[in-house]
Amino acid sequence: MTASAAxxxxxxxxxxxLTLNAGSSSIRFAVYExxxxxxxxxxxxxxxxxxxDAKLLVQGAAAAPPVPACCAGDLSATARWLVDxxxxxxxxxxxxxxxxxxxxxxxxxxxxxxxxxxxxQLHALEPYDPEHLPLELQLIQVVRERRPELAQLACFDxxxxxxxxxxxxxxxxxxxxxxxxxxxxxxxxLSFQHLMEALRHIGDPAASExxxxxxxxxxxxxxxxxxxxxxxxxxxxxxPAAGLVMGSRSGDLDPxxxxxxxxxxxxxxxxxxxxxNRESGMLxxxxxxxDMRELLQLAPRDERAAQAVEVFCYQARKWxxxxxxxxxxxxxxxxxxGIGENVPVVRERICDGLGFLGVGVDxxxxxxxxxxxxxxxxxxxxxxxxxxxxxxIAQQVYARWAAALDxxx
Numbered sequence: 001m002t003a004s005a006a007x008x009x010x011x012x013x014x015x016x017x018l019t020l021n022a023g024s025s026s027i028r029f030a031v032y033e034x035x036x037x038x039x040x041x042x043x044x045x046x047x048x049x050x051x052x053d054a055k056l057l058v059q060g061a062a063a064a065p066p067v068p069a070c071c072a073g074d075l076s077a078t079a080r081w082l083v084d085x086x087x088x089x090x091x092x093x094x095x096x097x098x099x100x101x102x103x104x105x106x107x108x109x110x111x112x113x114x115x116x117x118x119x120x121q122l123h124a125l126e127p128y129d130p131e132h133l134p135l136e137l138q139l140i141q142v143v144r145e146r147r148p149e150l151a152q153l154a155c156f157d158x159x160x161x162x163x164x165x166x167x168x169x170x171x172x173x174x175x176x177x178x179x180x181x182x183x184x185x186x187x188x189x190l191s192f193q194h195l196m197e198a199l200r201h202i203g204d205p206a207a208s209e210x211x212x213x214x215x216x217x218x219x220x221x222x223x224x225x226x227x228x229x230x231x232x233x234x235x236x237x238x239x240p241a242a243g244l245v246m247g248s249r250s251g252d253l254d255p256x257x258x259x260x261x262x263x264x265x266x267x268x269x270x271x272x273x274x275x276x277n278r279e280s281g282m283l284x285x286x287x288x289x290x291d292m293r294e295l296l297q298l299a300p301r302d303e304r305a306a307q308a309v310e311v312f313c314y315q316a317r318k319w320x321x322x323x324x325x326x327x328x329x330x331x332x333x334x335x336x337x338g339i340g341e342n343v344p345v346v347r348e349r350i351c352d353g354l355g356f357l358g359v360g361v362d363x364x365x366x367x368x369x370x371x372x373x374x375x376x377x378x379x380x381x382x383x384x385x386x387x388x389x390x391x392x393i394a395q396q397v398y399a400r401w402a403a404a405l406d407x408x409x
Contacts, residue, residue: 016041016094017401018086019393020143021101022135024277025049025219027082030390031061034096034401038394046082049135050075056082061089079138087146097151098143099397101190101389102136103240104129105156106181109163111396114140114152122154128181129239131277153400155393160189161224161231168233168326186234188216190389192224195334197392198385204332206381211327213320216387217346218337219247219290221316225323233326235319241276245315247290250280282308292339292346313349320350324357330380333359336387347373351382 015034020027030043042060052072056064065085071078087095100114104125112118119140126133140152161184169183192214199207206212212226221244224234235243235251245251253276261267267275283290286308288298298305324330333354335347344366351361358379366373374382 014094015096016090017097017099017394017397018090018095019099019101019390019397020139021389021393022132022139023220024131027078027135027139028390029082029086030394031090032391032394032398034398036398036402038391038398040391040394043390046078049078054078056085075135076138079135080142083139083142083146087143092147095147095150097153097397097401099153099155099393100136100140101157101393102154103132103157103187104185105154105158106185107162108156109159111153111155111159111400113400114144114154118154130273131240151401153393153397155190155396157187157189158185160192161186161234164231164233171237182238184234184237186222186224186231187236187240188220188222188224188234189231190392191216191336191387192226192231194388194392195336195385196226196229199332199334199383204381204383206332210331211324211329212332212334213323213327213330214334214336215316215320215340215350216337217244217316217335217340220249221246221251221337221339223316223319223323225326227327233323235323244319245285245312246281247292248278248281248283250276250284251315282312285311292343296343296345309346309349313346314353316350317353320354320359321357330357330359333380333382335382335384341384341386344369347382347384 017032017034017038019030019032021029026049027046031041032038033041042058044056044058044064046054046056046067048054050073052069054067054071056067058064068081071081102122106121106125106128119137122133122137143150143152164186170178171183173182195214196207208229210228214224214226216222220240222234222236223244225232237243241249243251258272261272281290282292282295286295286304288302288305289295292309292312295305295309299309320333335341339346348361348363348366351359359382360375360378361373361382362375369384372381372383374380
């Protein structure tokens with residue numbers, strides 16, 4: 001018996017999967033029909049986490065209520081309020097499983113069902129990713145308290161990069177730290193996995209046999225080098241603060257900066273972490289905003305905004321070239337993420353300095369937001385693909401839930 005048939009026979013109604021995707025400034029959620037292929041029913045986002053102007057935005061369902069003031073600055077209260085609101089709108093006999101994006105999965109190469117052993121492992125990983133894991137674990141715990149019978153699947157952003165070559169994983173510090181798990185992990189794996197599946201779906205030959213650079217450009221940003229479908233290098237490292245300049249994250253810095261600030265300003269570890277994760281990047285350079293569209297509007301009349309945009313594009317260009325070097329060339333460049341999908345001028349500025357690699361952009365195609373924005377003919381194809389991390393989570397949950405159900409039947 002198939003999973004969908006068994007579910008229909010058991011409940012008499014469409015069964016559902018809930019996905020929760022906690023980021024540094026928002027929680028995205030979506031409800032999918034638990035059938036093949038999974039289809040989104042409704043979705044939304046709790047935005048501006050930790051601020052008094054936090055908003056709940058919903059698509060395809062009833063109007064969202066205002067976020068209560070108690071959620072401002074209290075992640076535990078935020079997680080509890082959102083999970084309560086979601087579960088109250090999902091019939092008990094319909095919801096079958098919950099999938100979570102878990103940013104740091106350490107050495108995990110596959111999604112894992114949540115149990116006590118996994119929770120202990122994830123709590124132990126909090127020092128590796130204090131910006132994401134605490135809220136992700138809060139969401140898992142609240143679901144367990146409200147609906148202990150629900151299966152929950154942890155889908156790891158690091159898993160996509162699990163098999164990177166050792167030369168890409170190793171950090172140039174005493175190797176005893178590598179043995180303790182201090183290495184380049186890479187992130188945005190669910191997004192990169194979706195982009196590769198999208199390339200296979202449209203029949204792009206580079207998806208299975210080619211040299212692909214994936215650029216996920218948003219408030220968080222990273223690039224990955226993929227050869228023959230396998231990640232061989234990426235810009236983020238031990239934590240998601242490394243690599244490209246981002247909205248409020250610094251990206252790569254001189255390792256001596258912390259010592260300098262500790263000596264001259266008596267800066268603590270916690271203060272430094274806050275500096276590089278929440279006060280830096282385009283926000284730090286501009287002193288105005290972490291939002292690319294706001295900065296582009298301000299750039300003609302504010303030099304700081306113009307400099308923030310230029311540094312972002314410059315660093316993205318350098319990192320794309322670095323990934324091409326790791327690959328020994330490039331056949332395909334893919335832009336994705338909030339900036340990569342929606343800001344043509346940034347795509348064009350990044351590509352303007354990559355002509356030596358064969359990368360170019362057709363201005364009219366780029367401005368029109370066409371799927372392929374490189375000219376014809378082109379040595380390197382340049383594509384724009386919308387990412388969908390929630391869909392990847394739902395697919396992974398359904399595959400494992402359906403397999404377990406078929407096994408029982």
